[in-house]
Amino acid sequence: MPATRRNFFSWTRNALAASGLLGTAPATAQAAAASGADYYGKLGVTKIINAAGTYTALTASIMPPQVQAAVAEAARHPVRLAELQQKAGEHIARRLKCEAALVSAGAASALTLGTAACMTVGNKQAVSLLPLETSSLKNEVIIQKGHRYGYDHAIKNCGIRFVEVDTLDQYEKAFSGRTVMCHFFNAAEQGQISREKWIEVAHRHGVPCFNDAAADVPPISNLWNYTQMGFDLVTFSGGKGLRGPQNAGLLLGRKDLIEAATWSNSPHDETVGRGMKVAKEQIIGMVAAIDWYLEQTDEGMQAEFRRRAERVAAALKGIPGVQHEIFVPPLANAVPHLLIRYDHTRIPPLEVAERMRKGTPSVELNPATGHKSGSAGLPNAEDAIIVGVWMLQPGEDAIVGQRLREVLKAAV
Numbered sequence: 001m002p003a004t005r006r007n008f009f010s011w012t013r014n015a016l017a018a019s020g021l022l023g024t025a026p027a028t029a030q031a032a033a034a035s036g037a038d039y040y041g042k043l044g045v046t047k048i049i050n051a052a053g054t055y056t057a058l059t060a061s062i063m064p065p066q067v068q069a070a071v072a073e074a075a076r077h078p079v080r081l082a083e084l085q086q087k088a089g090e091h092i093a094r095r096l097k098c099e100a101a102l103v104s105a106g107a108a109s110a111l112t113l114g115t116a117a118c119m120t121v122g123n124k125q126a127v128s129l130l131p132l133e134t135s136s137l138k139n140e141v142i143i144q145k146g147h148r149y150g151y152d153h154a155i156k157n158c159g160i161r162f163v164e165v166d167t168l169d170q171y172e173k174a175f176s177g178r179t180v181m182c183h184f185f186n187a188a189e190q191g192q193i194s195r196e197k198w199i200e201v202a203h204r205h206g207v208p209c210f211n212d213a214a215a216d217v218p219p220i221s222n223l224w225n226y227t228q229m230g231f232d233l234v235t236f237s238g239g240k241g242l243r244g245p246q247n248a249g250l251l252l253g254r255k256d257l258i259e260a261a262t263w264s265n266s267p268h269d270e271t272v273g274r275g276m277k278v279a280k281e282q283i284i285g286m287v288a289a290i291d292w293y294l295e296q297t298d299e300g301m302q303a304e305f306r307r308r309a310e311r312v313a314a315a316l317k318g319i320p321g322v323q324h325e326i327f328v329p330p331l332a333n334a335v336p337h338l339l340i341r342y343d344h345t346r347i348p349p350l351e352v353a354e355r356m357r358k359g360t361p362s363v364e365l366n367p368a369t370g371h372k373s374g375s376a377g378l379p380n381a382e383d384a385i386i387v388g389v390w391m392l393q394p395g396e397d398a399i400v401g402q403r404l405r406e407v408l409k410a411a412v
């Protein structure tokens with residue numbers, strides 16, 4: 001074992017002992033041994049400390065133990081997929097106070113299935129016309145110009161075309177006989193038409209409204225706020241703040257639309273959704289994640305994330321020029337993040353990120369580090385470091401603080 005690794009392990013042991021976490025280690029090790037081989041180790045895949053956040057490229061989130069256990073249990077038995085999909089949907093709809101729900105293969109998949117639903121509702125045989133033969137169907141989706149984003153490709157996958165608007169007046173005039181849906185990006189930083197107005201105008205024209213709130217829990221109540229506000233369809237990512245399986249998501253909303261979405265979903269062939277399979281393990285994982293999430297409180301989560309940010313900051317005490325603040329983005333990823341300012345002329349933030357990545361253990365800082373703009377709601381961090389603390393595992397905040405201290409001290 002190289003010295004740095006050994007140091008890390010003894011250091012980790014001390015840190016865990018200090019935080020009282022070591023007492024649970026034997027049980028955890030036993031559980032790990034019972035649950036199978038370490039294939040990351042076998043394959044030589046680097047395990048990382050996620051001080052970034054719920055980024056898909058970093059495998060986003062870790063399922064809480066009770067969700068992992070539910071997934072493992074589900075893996076032991078075959079079931080009838082249609083029955084599982086239906087009963088899982090009913091449970092989720094009940095818990096999230098909406099008419100109906102479907103577990104999708106992520107929020108992007110829900111965007112495709114929800115759009116397909118709007119295009120085919122009441123016209124089941126039309127599902128096979130998507131995406132290329134849509135000329136006989138309504139196929140225009142209205143969207144605010146400032147709400148265009150990378151994920152709207154998932155809507156385009158249905159063969160629609162976007163009609164872009166800026167002002168309320170343009171919105172009113174954008175409806176045609178071909179308008180099939182009005183799309184809203186919940187965390188958009190631009191766009192002048194409010195959610196309420198967006199819904200009101202669409203409904204006056206008899207057109208359903210979709211809200212993409214994929215990254216917008218916490219607060220927990222957002223899980224029902226937007227359907228209750230009147231959006232006909234709402235999606236959340238299952239593998240972000242909800243900490244369900246990475247390849248799961250939620251499509252919530254109107255019963256007739258959710259039913260139409262299932263027509264385009266796996267296992268049905270000749271549909272846009274056949275490749276968006278959600279296995280029984282992920283469906284159960286999604287349900288279990290919701291049950292877990294509804295046991296949490298907003299106050300409890302915010303306080304925990306704040307404590308972690310403060311622990312990381314405390315490790316940097318005494319390094320000349322280091323200042324920190326804790327900030328909470330307004331809508332997406334609305335949890336405490338740590339922003340660190342320091343003498344970046346000695347070592348630029350991107351270099352800090354690279355050294356953290358190359359160190360042992362390998363730490364990923366928030367990708368907004370060293371960049372003008374990150375994900376929605378993150379501040380300009382061109383000269384700063386951002387630590388996303390909410391996906392850290394117990395004890396990792398201390399490790400991130402220690403590693404950051406080493407990297408920054410080496411540069412002063």
Ligand SMILES: *Cc1c(COP(=O)(O)O)cnc(C)c1O
Nearest residue numbers: 106107108109151214215237249
């Ligand atoms: C992450 C995200 C998605 C995609 O979610 P997946 O669950 O990874 O498919 C879609 N829309 C927004 C706004 C997101 O943040």
